[in-house]
Amino acid sequence: MLTVDNLSVHYGDAQALDGVSLTVDEGAIVAIVGANGAGKTSLIRTIAGMHRPTAGRIVFGGNDIAGLPSHRVCDLGIGQVAEGRQVFPSLTVSENLDMGAMLPHARPHRAQNRERVLAMFPRLSERLGQAAGTLSGGEQQMLAIGRCLMGEPKLIMFDEPSLGLAPTVVHDVLKTIRDLNTGGMTCVLVEQNVAVSLKIATRAYVLENGRVTLSGSGAELLADERVRQAYLGI
Amino acid sequence: MTAITLNIIVQGILTGLVYGLMALGLSVIFGVMRVVNFAHGEFTVVAMYAAFLLFDMLGVSPLLSLLPIAAAFFFLGYVLQRALVEPFISRAEHEQFILLVGLATVVVNGLLLIFGPDAHPINLPYSFDSYTIGPMFIDKVRVFAALGALAICVALFLFFRYTRTGTAIRACADNLTGAGVVGLNVKQLYAVTFGLGFACIGAAGTLMATIADASPGLAPAYTLLAFVIVIIGGLGSMAGALVGGVLIGISEALAGFYIQPSMKSMFSFALLIIVLVLRPQGLMGRRL
Numbered sequence: 386m387l388t389v390d391n392l393s394v395h396y397g398d399a400q401a402l403d404g405v406s407l408t409v410d411e412g413a414i415v416a417i418v419g420a421n422g423a424g425k426t427s428l429i430r431t432i433a434g435m436h437r438p439t440a441g442r443i444v445f446g447g448n449d450i451a452g453l454p455s456h457r458v459c460d461l462g463i464g465q466v467a468e469g470r471q472v473f474p475s476l477t478v479s480e481n482l483d484m485g486a487m488l489p490h491a492r493p494h495r496a497q498n499r500e501r502v503l504a505m506f507p508r509l510s511e512r513l514g515q516a517a518g519t520l521s522g523g524e525q526q527m528l529a530i531g532r533c534l535m536g537e538p539k540l541i542m543f544d545e546p547s548l549g550l551a552p553t554v555v556h557d558v559l560k561t562i563r564d565l566n567t568g569g570m571t572c573v574l575v576e577q578n579v580a581v582s583l584k585i586a587t588r589a590y591v592l593e594n595g596r597v598t599l600s601g602s603g604a605e606l607l608a609d610e611r612v613r614q615a616y617l618g619i
Numbered sequence: 620m621t622a623i624t625l626n627i628i629v630q631g632i633l634t635g636l637v638y639g640l641m642a643l644g645l646s647v648i649f650g651v652m653r654v655v656n657f658a659h660g661e662f663t664v665v666a667m668y669a670a671f672l673l674f675d676m677l678g679v680s681p682l683l684s685l686l687p688i689a690a691a692f693f694f695l696g697y698v699l700q701r702a703l704v705e706p707f708i709s710r711a712e713h714e715q716f717i718l719l720v721g722l723a724t725v726v727v728n729g730l731l732l733i734f735g736p737d738a739h740p741i742n743l744p745y746s747f748d749s750y751t752i753g754p755m756f757i758d759k760v761r762v763f764a765a766l767g768a769l770a771i772c773v774a775l776f777l778f779f780r781y782t783r784t785g786t787a788i789r790a791c792a793d794n795l796t797g798a799g800v801v802g803l804n805v806k807q808l809y810a811v812t813f814g815l816g817f818a819c820i821g822a823a824g825t826l827m828a829t830i831a832d833a834s835p836g837l838a839p840a841y842t843l844l845a846f847v848i849v850i851i852g853g854l855g856s857m858a859g860a861l862v863g864g865v866l867i868g869i870s871e872a873l874a875g876f877y878i879q880p881s882m883k884s885m886f887s888f889a890l891l892i893i894v895l896v897l898r899p900q901g902l903m904g905r906r907l
Contacts, residue, residue, distance in 0.1 A: 433799075434799075435796075435799045435800075454804075454806075455800075455802055456802040459801065459802025471796050471797035471800050472794070473790045473794050474793060475789070476786065476789060476793060480789075483783060484790050484798075484801050484803065487783065487802070488802050532801060536801065536802060
């Protein structure tokens with residue numbers, strides 16, 4: 386469904402990604418694991434069209450999307466639940482959801498999608514008129530996921546969805562991701578909680594200094610000595 | 620308070636609403652894109668000349684040419700943003716400054732070249748008529764201009780509050796990364812925003828032409844005026860631009876009558892300094 390081939394990204398002179406290749410099959414959960422600054426967020430934002438790659442190809446559903454602007458990439462069906470949630474704090478919950486449905490392909494089904502999202506996150510329907518900035522961290526994450534679903538993505542990239550959330554809420558968020566995947570959604574998951582993300586991943590990649598150094602099924606990496614030492618502290 | 624003072628204050632409020640509309644354009648552009656339009660007054664004067672030409676050559680009243688000129692200015696702003704300002708959005712602030720100051724210089728000298736330095740008044744049949752309310756005499760043209768300005772401000776407010784495009788523009792101002800994440804077409808929304816700021820200029824200039832005579836010399840003064848108003852009201856606050864405009868209108872009218880017309884800007888700047896000292900974020904601005 387998504388193939389990243391030899392992707393490189395630079396910020397000025399600094400190289401953030403160096404020849405990264407990976408494949409995401411339809412219906413999979415692909416985990417991307419790595420230390421801070423390894424290039425995980427750069428990878429997600431480059432796929433999403435928010436950064437322009439210096440080399441390489443990103444093929445989604447048969448089209449090379451490398452270098453397309455983010456609004457075109459989103460409209461092709463790549464959704465993103467970004468690091469730090471990135472809701473619109475002074476807009477209401479309802480307006481935030483609407484902003485997820487500005488994409489030309491999703492606009493006609495706004496009403497159905499809104500119903501579906503609110504059924505999934507009943508807490509949001511109690512807070513529709515409230516400014517998003519006044520929600521708790523967990524509620525904001527629900528809103529970020531709901532807003533993404535309003536755009537009818539075929540693939541969702543989650544960037545650190547559990548960062549800064551209370552443990553019980555982390556559980557809810559990961560369960561939501563699993564439920565979405567069970568419902569057929571293809572997911573890319575960047576998560577600091579390496580053990581959990583490898584457990585639910587069908588495939589995983591380890592990023593170090595902008596390169597893929599290891600890949601395999603989630604279970605394989607979970608058993609790998611290097612991964613256990615570097616990321617699980619075992 | 621004497622009747623004459625009250626009369627002057629009311630006239631000041633009416634003029635101030637037109638100032639407020641002009642400043643609103645600056646505030647909208649800055650609030651969303653963080654670009655300061657240093658050519659604001661220059662384009663306001665262009666709109667005054669447009670209103671003058673339409674009146675002088677075709678006999679169209681400024682109240683009729685208001686919407687067509689505002690629409691033309693929307694288009695002008697949209698194109699300017701796309702062609703000229705967009706490449707500078709992510710550049711350093713001093714580069715944006717030079718771009719827009721350069722544009723202002725070109726515009727004002729263009730006006731001098733075409734129209735010369737003399738003032739061009741619009742003499743409407745009712746230019747010197749006034750309404751008598753109790754002890755007050757209120758200029759008819761000022762009432763029309765203020766009502767026009769108020770109507771356009773309300774329309775703009777409703778647009779930002781209740782339309783999807785308006786909400787999307789607020790979203791860009793609120794969280795630009797978030798706008799990229801959900802796939803809003805930020806470049807286009809910025810161009811629409813610049814267009815709306817210019818529509819304010821077009822409308823304000825047309826209304827201004829009925830109460831002041833168009834001349835190129837007004838341009839830098841108006842840029843400064845819009846700037847002062849927006850800082851007094853609070854950068855990025857729509858209501859603040861109107862409140863600031865009205866305050867400046869009153870202060871100019873009082874100073875012009877009781878002291879000397881040439882000293883009215885001194886009082887505007889004094890007001891600016893007082894606000895900056897007591898409330899740096901502006902009267903209705905968010906805390907910095």
